[in-house]
Amino acid sequence: MGGGAMTVGEDTFAQQAVDDAVSRERARIARELHDGVASELAGAISLFKLYLEKANGHPDEGLSEVFEILQRSLKHVREELAELRPAEVGPGGLVGEVRQQAEEFARLYRIRVELSNIGTEDMLTPHQREVVARVVREALTNVRRHSGSTICRVKMAFAARPFLIEVSDEGRGFASEGSAGYGLMGMRERAAGIGGRLEVVSTANRGTTVFLFGPN
Ligand SMILES: Nc1ncnc2c1ncn2[C@@H]1O[C@H](COP(=O)(O)OP(=O)(O)OP(=O)(O)O)[C@@H](O)[C@H]1O
Ligand SMILES: [Mg+2]
The missing domain is CATH 3.30.565.10 (Histidine kinase-like ATPase, C-terminal domain)
Structure with missing residues (x-):
């Protein structure tokens, strides 16, 4: 029994180390996405908005489509970020x-x-x-x-x-x-x-x- 309990303890310990490493890696990917792709997309979208305002409701159709694609991409990246967020379980x-x-x-x-x-x-x-x-x-x-x-x-x-x-x-x-x-x-x-x-x-x-x- 003692030997068995020991093994369980070690497994839990190893599992904990793996979990910690996974959390750290997820946090790193989230940071990369946030500071990289997400901020660049947000930048491109705000420039686009300026252009669309200038075009006074008559923008080039192709460009409107590009704008929509950019918005969709940003939405996806944000969803991905929410998924990567490590602390789903709060202090309660x-x-x-x-x-x-x-x-x-x-x-x-x-x-x-x-x-x-x-x-x-x-x-x-x-x-x-x-x-x-x-x-x-x-x-x-x-x-x-x-x-x-x-x-x-x-x-x-x-x-x-x-x-x-x-x-x-x-x-x-x-x-x-x-x-x-x-x-x-x-x-x-x-x-x-x-x-x-x-x-x-x-x-x-x-x-x-x-x-x-x-x-x-
Ligand atoms: N508790 C439930 N009672 C009745 N139908 C259900 C239930 N859970 C799931 N379904 C059915 O299974 C489908 C698939 O569920 P799923 O969670 O994968 O997608 P969704 O809820 O439609 O959209 P999403 O979760 O992506 O916002 C649902 O659209 C619904 O038809
Ligand atoms: Mg659902």
């Missing part, structure tokens, strides 16, 4: 964050979000907690936008092996994901990024459950 912790979202859902959208935990969030690495925070946020956003449900449950089994997070609603459900958006795709990629996986079970008029399994 993951559970605090989800609790806050639950309050918001009740107050703003009249959707009751019931929370339950087994174990505590410190059983996960900081990177895992961040992934959980993002997946839960996107799953809740989908509940609000697509399900029509007024109730939703978030179960966080931190103590399970692998850990398991479930977000379920009692809404209209959906047949197949199609190619509607990036939400589910992003959740899958995040799950895979920590060596875990995402599963979605949805039944028409019965509701949807998103399962996030941690690494085995």
Whole structure:
């Protein structure tokens, strides 16, 4: 037993070192993007705006298209930057964050979000907690936008092996994901990024459950 516990401790320690290195690298890429491409695009866009003002509402059509492309690129870079932002989980912790979202859902959208935990969030690495925070946020956003449900449950089994997070609603459900958006795709990629996986079970008029399994 002692030997086994030792190995687990070492693994966690190594994992922590990897997570820290990943966070530092992400922060570096974010800085590069922000100071480089994003600021140059912003500069080009403001010059363009000046030109368009001068053209008095009759700009060259080709140039208007270039302007739109530049604006779209800046939007994408900004979204990318938001993705790279390291600290998704604030000082209130993951559970605090989800609790806050639950309050918001009740107050703003009249959707009751019931929370339950087994174990505590410190059983996960900081990177895992961040992934959980993002997946839960996107799953809740989908509940609000697509399900029509007024109730939703978030179960966080931190103590399970692998850990398991479930977000379920009692809404209209959906047949197949199609190619509607990036939400589910992003959740899958995040799950895979920590060596875990995402599963979605949805039944028409019965509701949807998103399962996030941690690494085995
Ligand atoms: N909880 C849910 N209830 C009903 N339908 C859902 C639910 N979650 C997802 N869907 C369906 O699956 C589709 C894909 O979801 P996904 O999050 O990938 O994209 P999106 O929410 O449409 O757009 P995005 O997340 O990129 O802003 C949705 O458009 C919706 O039809
Ligand atoms: Mg979505």
